[in-house]
Amino acid sequence: MTKKTRAGGVAVDQLRSIVQRIEKLEEEKAAIAADIRDVFAEAKGNGFDTKAIRSVIKLRKMDAQEVEEQETVLDTYRRALGMLPEMASEDEMEAA
Amino acid sequence: MTKKTRAGGVAVDQLRSIVQRIEKLEEEKAAIAADIRDVFAEAKGNGFDTKAIRSVIKLRKMDAQEVEEQETVLDTYRRALGMLPEMASEDEMEAA
Amino acid sequence: MTKKTRAGGVAVDQLRSIVQRIEKLEEEKAAIAADIRDVFAEAKGNGFDTKAIRSVIKLRKMDAQEVEEQETVLDTYRRALGMLPEMASEDEMEAA
Amino acid sequence: MTKKTRAGGVAVDQLRSIVQRIEKLEEEKAAIAADIRDVFAEAKGNGFDTKAIRSVIKLRKMDAQEVEEQETVLDTYRRALGMLPEMASEDEMEAA
DNA sequence: AACGTTGAAATAGTTC
């Protein structure tokens, strides 16, 4: 009998290869995630505010336009809810 | 002047309603979370191991979910990888 | 024989009561969480930016001081990394 | 003038180093995530059900973890609630 | 290509 390569209609060897490759990559990914955690822990130990560092990194990843857009919508809502001083609205402009 | 309903292009009343409804619901949710904490505190006061109780509840939730697992392609793959006992394969069926 | 109320040294009835009460409360909590999701979904359907709404709600929950503090640290770091224009530093003040 | 190492009270060089190290690691992590996506894409191209493969990998991870579960108070409670077959109880042992 | 769904990452809260 030939070595089993198909079971239930699937190519066992190929499937096993796929699963193993992914598991290997996920291990590597997890290792790097652990490294990142270590750096944050070290930073914290040196008195840095890790939450702020995360924010900085996030801002650096976004391009300027994205930052602009997000803050615009948020500010619009805050103004609508009276959380920020109002700017001249379109309506008021027209009325003028 | 009509009552302001739009500012900066947003429907103020609608936005305010959304925010208030969510905040109300989050209050209720927080109240229930407090109740849960109380029950755990009481249990602990009566000598129970709260960590174990948490585990039990989690397991009961998992058991309930696992019932509805789909058992099709997944099982085939698991069998192919030796994670489940094999069934008679198509090939073997043909051979019979 | 009396009805079993202890097994392995545990007060079964009491334990069962605790578990059931918690499960009941967690059901209620899950229901409210679903309601919240519904409100967000409805808001989205009406063209609102749900992420911004989440931010608004978070800001309303924080008091002004908290917001202030967070932004201060972040800005300090951004300045340190040249992401924002510098302010007069302490050192420079001394030098003057 | 000495090279600037502190601004607004923060150690600039150290902060910059932290941020760069994290960004470097995140790049590597993203690269690996891309590799994983490639493997899935290839698998899909070869006719495999990627969703099922994901399930298999998840199950293999769970199996590995469940081995190390603690089996003490938890089991006692599960037995008390009928989630596990009973063992001879202390009382019954005494009775014998 | 937007939508909901799902899984991972991050934050907040709790316990010791």
Place this chain on the structure above:
DNA sequence: GAACTATTTCAACGTT
């Protein structure tokens, strides 16, 4: 205050 857990947020994936 450090570790663990739980909740919340964010991103990826398949789907329509």
